[in-house]
Amino acid sequence: MEKLLETVLKYPQTEVWNDSCSVKELQYAVDRGAVGATTNPVIVLQVLKNELSDWSGTLKRLIKDNPSWSEDDVAWEMIKIIGAKASEILLPRFHETQGKQGRISFQTNAKYYNNAQKMVDHACELTKVVINGQVKAPASMAGIEAFEEMTYRGISINATVSFTVSQAIAVAEAVERGLDRRIKEGLPIDMMNPVCTIMVGRLDDHLKNDVKSKNILVEPDILEYAGVAVVKKAYSIYQTRKYRTTLLVAAFRNPYHWLEFIGSKIVLTIPYGWQVKFNSSEYEITNKADDSVHGTIIQKLMKLPEFIKAYEEDGLNVEEFEHYGAFTATINQFLNGYDDLCKLIRTFMVTEIS
Template sequence: MSNSPTAELSAAGVSIWLDDLSRERIASGGLEKLIAERNVVGVTTNPTIFAGALAKGEAYDEQVAVLAAANTSVTDAVFEITTDDVAAASDIFRPIYDATGGFDGRVSIEVEPGFAHDAAATIQQAQQLWTKVDRPNALIKIPATLEGLEAITETIAAGISVNVTLIFSLERYRAVIDAYLTGLEKAKANGHDLSTLHSVASFFVSRVDTEIDKRLDAIGSDEALALKGKAGVANAQLAYEVFTEAFATERAATLLAGGANKQRPLWASTGVKDPAVLDTTYVVELVAADVVNTMPEKTLEATFDHGVIAGDSITPSYAAARETIAALATVGVDVDDVTALLEKEGVEKFIVSWNELLDTVTAALQAAK
């Protein structure tokens, strides 16, 4: 496997995380197989993933029966089921966590999406999830809403590692990095060992193209149509530039010298939605050191099968990326409007998935009684 595209991707500095988790995948040994054969070194989850996992198969029947017999509420049942999966996956990845000093071997679990605009509730549930999972290689996912920024800072300050999710704009990404650095400063003041704190910032890719391409189609000019499928990669490439600049500042350098870790960019939403776009685009165009790419299994397999990894594909592309973003404005696409809409829709979609998860578990609990 040492010569596979996924091995080459890892060698180029990209940590491959799987954007999926289910009890069946854990129990079947499928997760270990992906670690051994596809260079997977972490897992991310979200309400949509858990809703899908709970809706199919029999892997959860035994636990659901126990929870039903105890008259467990649906929200408590979801809490128990999802944290059990994350703890079990964390145990599988623990050797990688130990071998990489905490950078990889990570499993993420998200706070309830309904708390996205409630900092206090997010902070409280982040602590509850961290305590319940009780694994040092867990990451608590907090959305990068304006209210989420406070929650990121306070959760890091409490000594809890965080995966910041739903980032679309460069401006918000800068605010996320600032929230992380402030959290580290508070954590240091609180007596925490900064070397034990890790964070990733999940920058969404394909959703940017989906929305912008829709607007380009509506404009319909040759200039507009020539820009289709380019915005997501360009936006993410410029995010990497923000990352490198932010962690080269004196403020960041002081924290890093004290044992702190960089908050690595994570490329999320890397499954290609447009059949006209190469299925490995959001992998091969976003290669650089110190990044994570969390992939749905279909994208992971496509990368393993025919991904062409040619080293750093980000830093040589900054000028072209800036040209793409400028050209979008020229043809009439307001990128700021797009990213604001995507954040709003992202929260709303996760709330829908969360409600589907609650409905699924409610039905399962009733059927088990």
Template sequence: MKKNPCVELHELGQSVWLDTISDGLIRSGELKRLIDSGTLYGVTSNPTIFKNAIAGNKDSYPDEIMRLASAGKSAGEIFDELSARDIVRTADLLAETFRRGTGRDGFVSLEVKPSLAFDTDGTIVEARRLWKKIQRPNLFVKVPATPAGIPAIEALIAEGISINVTLTFSAPQYVTVAEAFKRGIDRRIGAGLPLDGLHSVASIFVSRLDTSVDKELEEKARNAPPAEKDRLLSLRGKAAVANALHVWEEYRSQFFGPGYEDRREAGARPQWLLWASTGTKNPAYSDVKYVEELEGPDTINTMPRETLDAFLDHGRVRGNRLDPEIESARRTRQALAEAGISLQAHCERLLSDGVKSFAAAFDEMMAVIQERSVALLQRR
């Protein structure tokens, strides 16, 4: 019988999380089954995921929406209650995993409102509110790695609130995230505050970069001479992993080198590296590309359900794929630069697009909840 590849990944030091959440997944017992089988060690959510869970199925949450709408709750208040309920139930399903884990297992993530992406003070206030509302030690509050998010991350870590830093794309951006985390840790150490219940991950978005860079490569190749065209097209599908391995190098330097030893001795854990956006968007590529090519220790991979199912069906664990590919990734980044491709420019654009996408998803979800509330009340 084939061994569960997610169990094999965990033995390697990489935890598999599920990048989706819904009432149906919880009520059906499917989420519990995936956790109990050793397949899943955490769950992530975002505004798009909640939009799909609520708006994607008109039969989702009817009793809860009716009850809350009847009590005069607004669309925003209704979402607040629905999301909190799903997050609490998921946190409780993961509680045992969290208790016996290594500090990177057993978590569920809930994001601050996308409208706060450029509001430091608003992000801090909202993160405190969510932390207090959920009241689970295995909660991550998600904060985007925007310029306004960075000081919020430092402040929240200093307060002892566990943070999942989302929408991280480039290595320089990642370094600002890691340094904000460390400043927050240092503030707690300086104040004599405990570190044992404090956790953090930095979520690096992967596959979106290939989608963006591949498009530019194809545009450049369109009118290029044959040899140059072949060279450009040969770089397709390589930018995302090459960029992720640049982040991996920085991660090892930030948290596993001599500069972190004093913090570790004081009880601080690393800010774990999490591979996000690992679903394959180009059907020409393997549907487990961003799982198999990013296998490695001291990391997390949060997968969409389709990617998880594909990996369970035909994924293979081949050991640490990160360190052995560092030099190859450097050559790829150099080749991309020589071709006139700026990974930094792509990453900056993807950050902007990601903020806009989450904001649009949140607004669409609010409209659906409002529409459904009115319809249910009229049917009473």
């Protein structure tokens, strides 16, 4: 039996999602037990590049039928079309679980990361694309405000651009406020499924870049556990406080980002390439939910100020979220990726005009 299918069969509380809206990759994942998927402009760009022959006709028709549209208009329509196509694969699971699984995440425009109202408005637009949609937005100061309002409006959120325990707590508290407002007004919450991402690999990347830039010598292996340690700390807090948000592990860089969370009530959103590697591996599938990162590793990591900011409950205040190094690096990549998506579409528009 392939390892990811074995993971979810042995421990159904541990969900696997496909970290892409590629229909081909999602079908591979679903055939092996995956129950969700995600999109963002960078992912859509990659799907278009890898599967251009499948989508070029749709893109050309969209441009031809809407001659007054900008590349931004076309980009967002393509994001919706590609995401909607992938969502069909997940729809049976969505109905079987009454909305608890089988969702695909659409991401709000990264340009809105500092504007709560724009994120909420865009979330309301994106949630209408498919019945089994979920909405991603960055866990910035404005994002935390937006998550409460989105939740109140019945939107299942997926907090992204998130790397720290303090962000995870702020997200969960915002969701709790939104859910409580709905309950107070007699509005249903039974089909909602909020999640909070922690981008473990991107945190590891940030710490590696930080020690390199500061000429700090550390044992390289400990940095492979930094994101794992942060998620396990946040997970313990979530379980103790009984938050109604589920943690989600993203940005895979090593096998620990899978193995260390087997058995936890958690979501693992795994890129196709890592899925193939994991499925062909010989790792033993064992429950690691109650295992902690070794104390010696934590002690060494705690000598790094950037790790302390990520690991401690009060490591960052909400105003600092969007200034943390991993956040700035990731939001810039998302912004640049969106620009690259628009550039790709522009080449089709100019060709069609010519």
